[in-house]
Amino acid sequence: MTDLLVGAFRVWRRDMESWRRYYRASLVGALGEPILSLLAIGYGLGRFVTLGGVSYAEFLAPGILASAAMNAASFEATFGAYTRMAEQKTYDAILSTPIGVPELVAGDVLWAASKSLLSGTAVLAVATVAGLVRSPWALVLPAVSLLIGIVFGAMGMVVASRAKAYDVFTYYFTLVITVMYLFGGVFFPIESLPPWARLVAWTMPLTHAVAIVRACMAGTVDWTLVPHLAVLVVMILAAYLVAVRAVSRRLIV
């Protein structure tokens, strides 16, 4: 376990070092989009809507935070990881050292999650300034952003490790990520969905992530969050193991 974390940290540091070259453009993309969505939809649309007694902006903020974390990690773990694996052959270079596939995948997942940490924290800062945060539980949200990033980083790696070309990611983003974004409780409570659709919604990791973030912002944290956390942890373990296997099969042949 220690070896895994030490190796993963070394890979993470490589990603961090290379990011320093283009971080400005990357920050604008990662932070600009969620913050603009929050302002435009929350305040623009929100003036016409209230939900269960809270303003729409207050309802929307946790969803924007969770989906910003989802997007940041998903992009990094698909396009970014695939580029290193298939185009730049960075993975081959790393694997000719004592770093093995488990550390390599863990390092890249953690890197993807670091971007979620950044995006999630930025949204939190804006939401705090806008007076949308009701509870000191919000202080755990950077950590929650990291957790969400690990979930979607590991899922993205599963897709990247099986991809033959970049266009596969279009399917993933349209059919998986966008579906979660639209139906995972970001824009409206999933209780308003028909029962069968509600069941489907609960199979999506973003739905659980949004539930956790919303409870932290509103101050309604209690034991009912444990199942949501458990789902995320199980998804991380499953996706990580599948990704390690797929990367091994791809590169160690």
Add this chain to the structure above:
Amino acid sequence: MSDTLPPIIEARGLRKRYGASEVVCGVDFHVAPGECFGLLGPNGAGKTTTIRMITCFSPPSAGELTVFGLPVTQHRTIKARLGLAPQEENLDPDLSVEMNLVIYASYFGIPRAEARARVRELLAFAALSEKAGARIATLSGGMKRRLILARALINRPELLVLDEPTTGLDPQARHLVWERLRDLKRRGVAMLLTTHYMEEAAQLCDRLVVMDHGRIVTEGAPDALVVRHVGHDVLEVVTDGNPLRRAQVAARVRPFGGTVEAFAGGVLVYSRNGADVPGMLGALAGERVVRRPATLEDVFLTLTGRELRE
């Protein structure tokens, strides 16, 4: 070489199969400490696959393969002591020349301060000190090859594996790489080298094998292989591709007992010992003849044929 020390690499009955096709079909060889060992063969001979098995990128399908006396399943321990300069350029385009080495050193757990010192030393060794801050995209092909070589040395490896280290380089760049490899050899680093350049193999290798279709077709020191397979001198008789003239020329030199081989533009006559050359030249009076010493390239073409491999 010292046969008393255990070998750095030992392969016995080594095989690699992909589905129905076997690309390495039972090879046996060893590399002694401090030795430079060449792996030669046309495209598709199984050289790169053999290298991938040795560097733990490809599990063998059958046979035994040890590196530093360890089975290749112990990949972390092996890779900590091994340097790999792959055929395909895989430098990190997001990092500068210097950071490529610093980050690579971190994968081996080399502390930052120590890494910085080694990087300075290796950049000087690779004649890249001036380029420390440059981006990879701005380097020439020769500079990239040298950087890959420097990177392979960051962990002070006991074995350096070089897959076509000078392919695509101009003669100046190639000679610089050779000089560096000879330096390393003097320091006792064992080397495993694949190349398509016979001169490179003749210059650097103590011993080599020629592979074809996944099998080893010959093994020995470069000079000994030339003597064993083609002899001493080669006479190239140019007949402008006329098959009748080719047959006539062949008939005239055949009595001297050397090997006679037709190629598109004429006839090659291999002299076993050099003493029969004057007689052959006499028999070929009036023909356009070039006399030259036999080389490893003659061995290679004799053993693997002249057909194109793609």
